[in-house]
Amino acid sequence: MLPWILALLSALLTCTLATVYLWWFKRRRTEMQLGLQALAGMHWREFSTLIKRMLREQRGLRELQDPSEESREPSSDFLLSDGPNTWRVSCKHGLAYRIGTAAVNELGAAARLAGAKGGMLITEGRVERDGLGAAEKQAVEVIDGPRLWPLLQPYLPADVETRVRAIARHEALRRIAIAALASVTLGLLVGLGLQGLRPEQADSVPAPAVAPVAPPTARPVPTPAAPESAANAPAPMVAAAAAQNGDDTRSNPNPDAATLDRYQAELARALAGQSGIASGVWLTRQTLAINRTGELETVWPRVCQEVLRYPALRNVRVQLNARPGVDEPVRWRQCATY
Template identity: 30%
Template sequence: MIAIVIALIVFVLSGFGLGYWLQRNSAVRQASQPQPRGADQLAKLHWREFAKLVLQAMHARGFDPVIEDGMPADGIPTNGNDILLERDGERALLSSKYGTASLVGASALLGLSKSATLRGAARVIVVTPGRFDEEAKRLALQQNIELIDGETLWPEVRPYVARPEEPQPAKPTAGAQARGPLLAWGGAAVIGVLAWGLAQSLLPANSGDDDMPPPPPVIAKAKAAAQAPMAMEAIPTDPAQLEQRRRETANAISTLFGVDRALWSTQSTLLVYLNSEDADPVSELCPLLERYPELAASRVQLQPPAGSKKPVRFKQCRTY
């Protein structure tokens, strides 16, 4: 009887613990979902308002427009031509592909590298409130062109939007709500069976459990399945899927307390802008990075707020 009491206690505690863990994990997954409504809001702006937001995002990166002859003081050409930017002597050509089309193809990128060379720019940045198709991404990779679509741009320009529309979290369906408790208490049942078996083996022979029947075959199979080692998650080979996981992680970290925005400055460096000198979101952002094995060892650059005298900090959640 003692083994049964122990198993029941373990079953109840495991059920509540797994239920809490599943609920918390579900909230983290919802926070990591992309925010299409922000990108949709960009597509509704007038092209000049969109260009101003893009220039503010570029200014946060350290780029300022080069005022050429005949250009307005804000650096936005009235004819919608490409804008020449400069940062510490480095020049970049900024091209905004703003229009009714939500998908930008490779034809929109043709000639940009040559135009950048003629204007003394070493790099090309192409921005759109929509998306780039696969052919455009391949061409950009070949010509070293940086592509920024609406979902990637939104975290960078969100601080400059007067009243940004924040997406409402999706309400879980009835099926998803029912699966959570079933998974929690099903796992608790397996743990309870394991606890009962362990108690049987550790308790003295005269504990009164000798006459208890062995567990039925179904429970035995569940016990064996629970003891089987879990397979490690494989890193996907599809570049689009890898980029989607990087974008989801940056968007989720942008929602953390004390974080203004987060973006990938390189393939392995995440730039996190803080909105408070006392903010330290490392303990919360590390679990978001460690969800994906290819991002777990990324270098995190914590950028203090503008005007702060605190130095830039670098963190790494997990070593290679």
């Protein structure tokens, strides 16, 4: 039960972390990318209008010349002023822009030529590291893609913003569903892996020593009267006949319950008399525990020698306990298989 509880907790933790990342971080990044693509799809005049509106409402900058007056040569560069100070603004419209030192130096020179305090470089693309270094020297403020999107987002048309949010939300939910399925799969793998480790751990932990139990005393079986011919036979012949009768009885592979109990009692007594074996105890019908005092390599052949005398007991599971005072694992073996 414990492995599956750990598997459930790992699946829930993985799914929770993936959901937080995909919804709060990945969704916003996707929304920014889609928004910048929507801005890049506008005509440059619409983009410039959004820039002027954003700067007017957020920074109080107004265009020096009349906005209603169209210039003969359209340009994405214009002058904005807050009264005492003037800035030269350059809009680089498009996602493909990777602006470096040259464009920044050019804007800085144009701003100084126009008598402006500084310049602003605005683009949906990106400004490279050398361009950022040059911007500090040229008194040029850089507003590229990641910084531009949150500034222009409130000024997008309502249908464009709704479409961008819907697509980003749908993509985030799809990724969360995939992450949830992957978390369930991970939980199943963790549970199966932990379940598979349990038998190995159980095999390596020494079992508690089993106290020897005296085998039940076999009831004396009345011996039928020997025929006159057997009584008069020589002693060696009588002993051989008795041994042959005992072997015939012991070789029965399917004895009844009473006979099987007798076989087990005989085997326990025979093992207790072997060197290196303290006792043999039957834990179950199919499990024989050996409390040994000798080395495993010495004791095991003697155990099998006695067990194989009984065909009905040849497939029992033998538990070889550790020697007293010796730190060694319990071993399980079989003398014969089916």
